[in-house]
Amino acid sequence: MFFFKKLIIFLAMSWFPLMVNSSQICKSDNTLATTPTNQFIDNGNGTVTDKKSSLMWKKCSEGQSGNDCSENSAVTYNWKEALEEIYRINSNEGFAGYKDWRLPNIKELHSIIEKQCQSPAINLEVFPSESIELSGGFWSSSPNTWGAIWMAWFGGKGYVDFQQKPYSYNVRLVRGGK
Template structure:
């Protein structure tokens, strides 16, 4: 993986999401071959121009993120959904940061927090989020604002 933008990747750490683990499609989607999940390459609010994602993405509260996914239509499909925490963590690139994602597969990815569909059992007002700045996860108030990347398949 080559570092793009401000991304820093460490050559002494084995990549957790190598490019060959994904099949990139011309429609702005990518299939993660290990999980069979199909991901949007761009965050919601970004636009796919055929080569990369443009824009910075839109921030949503957790209820708004769930609602935005319902019936969302992209690349000829309307069964997109918010990923659960395990699914979202499956695309974190542990060898990189800022963003902690494979930038060849998910170009121009925001280095920020992304919502999962998983509520936090420890506090009903929280839900799980993943930081694509540093690759960690945590539970945050559902009324807070995070980005969204949709997925289809699985479950």
């Protein structure tokens, strides 16, 4: 029964943003920004640095490129493919001169959910995107006790949940911290 309830909630959260207007909604009058733009430094190389955590993030989801992430489309990966892609990036030329990119842990990934905004619940000035974050989940590196992996979802108001490794989701890389 628990599985079916979780499946119904997942389907509702995944498809709801696609059924409504896809414009981001931000409530700056009564909710403080959790990821204000001035908290980040745009490094001018496809990365941003969070001054609060000292983490360096890729601005675009894997597969996307360009200063506004509008070139190409985001690519989804199952858990094994995501780890292989990160290894490939770091083994080859890296990105922005760095070869130590990794999946963020769930606490790090949760830290970029913008609680002032929804659909998507992310600061689009810092992390520009097409519509991928409206419904897509993002892998973290954090396993849960049932062998699944914790994820962040930027659809709706943004939340964390877990998913099984065979399913395909988005990847946003980070470096530093830990």
